[in-house]
Amino acid sequence: MSAEPILSVEGLKVRFGSGRKAFEAVRGVSFELYRDETLSLVGESGSGKTTIGRAIMRVYPAAAGSVRYRGREIAGKVGAEEERLLRQKIQMIFQDPMASLNERAKIDYIVSEGLYNFKLFKDEAERLAKVEKALLEVGLLPEFASRFPHEFSGGQRQRIGIARALAMEPEILIADEPISALDVSIRAQVINLLNKLKRDRGLSYLFIAHDLSVVRFISDRIAVIHLGRLVELAPAEELFERPLHPYTKALLSAVPVPDPDEERDKKLVVYDPASHGYEAGDAPAWREALPGHFVLANEAELRDWTAGG
Amino acid sequence: MTRIKNDTAAAGPAAPALEAAPRAPGELLLSAQDLVIGFTLRGRKLTAVRRASLELRAGETLAVVGESGSGKSVLAKSLLGMLDRNGRAESGRIMYRGVDLAAFTGEKEWLKVRGSRIAMVFQDPMTALNPLKTVGEQIREAAALHRGLDKAASRALALDMLKRVGIGEPERRYGQYPHEFSGGMLQRAVIAAAIACGPEILICDEPTTALDVTIQAQILDLIKGLQRDLGMSVLFITHDLGVVAKMADRIAVMYAGQVVEEGLSRELFYDPRHPYTWALLASLPQLGVKGEELFAIKGTPPSLFKEIKGDAFAPRNPMALKVDFEHEPPFFDLSPTHRAKTWLLDPRAPAMEAPDTVKRLKSRIADAGRAAGVAGAGSPERPGSGVKKEAKR
Ligand SMILES: Nc1ncnc2c1ncn2[C@@H]1O[C@H](COP(=O)(O)OP(=O)(O)OP(=O)(O)O)[C@@H](O)[C@H]1O
Ligand SMILES: Nc1ncnc2c1ncn2[C@@H]1O[C@H](COP(=O)(O)OP(=O)(O)OP(=O)(O)O)[C@@H](O)[C@H]1O
Ligand SMILES: [Mg+2]
Ligand SMILES: [Mg+2]
Numbered sequence: 221m222s223a224e225p226i227l228s229v230e231g232l233k234v235r236f237g238s239g240r241k242a243f244e245a246v247r248g249v250s251f252e253l254y255r256d257e258t259l260s261l262v263g264e265s266g267s268g269k270t271t272i273g274r275a276i277m278r279v280y281p282a283a284a285g286s287v288r289y290r291g292r293e294i295a296g297k298v299g300a301e302e303e304r305l306l307r308q309k310i311q312m313i314f315q316d317p318m319a320s321l322n323e324r325a326k327i328d329y330i331v332s333e334g335l336y337n338f339k340l341f342k343d344e345a346e347r348l349a350k351v352e353k354a355l356l357e358v359g360l361l362p363e364f365a366s367r368f369p370h371e372f373s374g375g376q377r378q379r380i381g382i383a384r385a386l387a388m389e390p391e392i393l394i395a396d397e398p399i400s401a402l403d404v405s406i407r408a409q410v411i412n413l414l415n416k417l418k419r420d421r422g423l424s425y426l427f428i429a430h431d432l433s434v435v436r437f438i439s440d441r442i443a444v445i446h447l448g449r450l451v452e453l454a455p456a457e458e459l460f461e462r463p464l465h466p467y468t469k470a471l472l473s474a475v476p477v478p479d480p481d482e483e484r485d486k487k488l489v490v491y492d493p494a495s496h497g498y499e500a501g502d503a504p505a506w507r508e509a510l511p512g513h514f515v516l517a518n519e520a521e522l523r524d525w526t527a528g529g
Numbered sequence: 530m531t532r533i534k535n536d537t538a539a540a541g542p543a544a545p546a547l548e549a550a551p552r553a554p555g556e557l558l559l560s561a562q563d564l565v566i567g568f569t570l571r572g573r574k575l576t577a578v579r580r581a582s583l584e585l586r587a588g589e590t591l592a593v594v595g596e597s598g599s600g601k602s603v604l605a606k607s608l609l610g611m612l613d614r615n616g617r618a619e620s621g622r623i624m625y626r627g628v629d630l631a632a633f634t635g636e637k638e639w640l641k642v643r644g645s646r647i648a649m650v651f652q653d654p655m656t657a658l659n660p661l662k663t664v665g666e667q668i669r670e671a672a673a674l675h676r677g678l679d680k681a682a683s684r685a686l687a688l689d690m691l692k693r694v695g696i697g698e699p700e701r702r703y704g705q706y707p708h709e710f711s712g713g714m715l716q717r718a719v720i721a722a723a724i725a726c727g728p729e730i731l732i733c734d735e736p737t738t739a740l741d742v743t744i745q746a747q748i749l750d751l752i753k754g755l756q757r758d759l760g761m762s763v764l765f766i767t768h769d770l771g772v773v774a775k776m777a778d779r780i781a782v783m784y785a786g787q788v789v790e791e792g793l794s795r796e797l798f799y800d801p802r803h804p805y806t807w808a809l810l811a812s813l814p815q816l817g818v819k820g821e822e823l824f825a826i827k828g829t830p831p832s833l834f835k836e837i838k839g840d841a842f843a844p845r846n847p848m849a850l851k852v853d854f855e856h857e858p859p860f861f862d863l864s865p866t867h868r869a870k871t872w873l874l875d876p877r878a879p880a881m882e883a884p885d886t887v888k889r890l891k892s893r894i895a896d897a898g899r900a901a902g903v904a905g906a907g908s909p910e911r912p913g914s915g916v917k918k919e920a921k922r
Pocket of ligand 1: 271
């Protein structure tokens, strides 16, 4: 991990609708992503994870805050040259593989589309080789190239999306639930691939996932989001070994364990947002509780949660 | 083979066999026998399910796990006559209450079974609901259609179902549209619609992969509770082995269109015997060492366009025997409930054991859980609190 963030998000807000129906899905989120880092975003369904990814991709406009790529502001309007660069350098694997693949195109075209747009090959032979390599890397057979998306299983479609994004050779990959539909072994293969690209090409990942055992294994740092706000951010192992925020604790307690005996005796921790009892003048703030370990808390909570070591 | 005649009206009385009395727990309810399912693709034949057999017993939860593309969803859809148009059951039988569902020739026959007897919950709740109709009306219509209830009765039932799946203020929610529900609530609504028809069998195809773990836990508890209350059998397809450990009484492992190992949950987790099952368990991230490669099965699954010779897993199995490349292995029984389809269990095969990581699965996972302070004994807990409050936007 290098010292300069490749992406910095500061005070990001995203709103849907307007007037009385306006709804703020992302309510002031800040984090940095470093070169060859994997930062994971975990949290409740509907908490704003995908929305953050889409705002970075400039699919949704930011209502407030800034998004900087290599120090340059990219939220809002940018020049045509910059636009083109961003469209190659920042890729997103979309959450729903069913909806995100062009149903009428064959896999060969879907995987090559970006290669065509950015002329990333010198001749037809090289293009075909790139497609074949991209498919094999995610455990798909080259013979799949001539088929249509609906002719594949859920996990196969998801991997087509991964192959397509990686073929573009991006610098930042926003991976939104990229491996949720894969079996454990192919999941392991894709994780190994992502880690290898991180080592070899210095790729950075914003990794969004519900499977916390995968998140624990793959992440350098983890950010926990609840109702559009980050509630905790810490190095991966630290977060699992010393969760501070009660929402993080509830989340970790609900992770299903692949062991029938353990599962039988398991108890869930429940998070009740009312339990904070925040009052006026006592609002929680984003604080560094321990070195590199941030949490959303007020003074009293910070003392309580970090007490006793 | 018993067949329901084509000319029986959909809403008319069902064939006698389908009307039989409820089964005792543990009794065989549904079985796929040597089922072969093929797809036609621009003139070529793809065989997705290759002589697979599966049994579902009354009151049990059977989890189906396995390779992506191994035919889990196709097999499940064939049990409800919901295969894509280019696919069909080519041979084999699907026996349910003495009727061979695989011999059905038209929608009319399937309508007697689908929904009312065997219902399915898909991974994506959005595709299961009509965005232009209120959630409550959709549940009501399903109940009215399958149970022959009038408007008032089906409405009362729909409200009761919404309540049962833990949706607060059911009266208000009844009149809302799908987009006004959060993902977790939608998934519960889909389950409500499925059980409103009073099915004997509920098939769940990855119903919780899109949900966060707290909502997932709620939905899993919900399915368990409904199963207990209503005496349903559940066929549960998932890649999450943690979910399997939580839900399954029995587990079937699929590879390349076949079931290759099946047994009680504890038998599969603590004493797996098929090399593919070993490889699957060994790939768990919980067994990995951070910064190192995770174990993953080398190579790719076989092309389903071609005839598969011998054991389909052999080319990817470092322990494969010569015979694996020539002859398909039969099932070997390990206990009355546990069997595996691998030549390794043949008395003539050299002794071969599960990899160490797999044998240590139990202790490794317990350790990891304790370090995280989350699993099993000694975890922080609040007694009596199974379910979190309903997810709000
Ligand atoms: N296009 C949109 N219009 C209106 N509301 C939206 C839109 N997209 C998302 N939302 C709302 O914004 C909130 C955040 O949604 P988002 O998809 O970012 O959640 P998420 O954290 O990715 O959830 P999940 O884990 O279920 O994918 C939700 O309440 C959602 O209903
Ligand atoms: N409509 C179709 N036409 C052609 N082939 C199909 C069709 N639907 C599925 N298949 C193929 O059948 C095989 C089995 O697919 P299925 O969806 O059952 O897999 P699965 O085990 O559910 O996988 P996953 O875990 O990825 O969902 C796959 O190889 C798939 O490509
Ligand atoms: Mg999302
Ligand atoms: Mg499937």
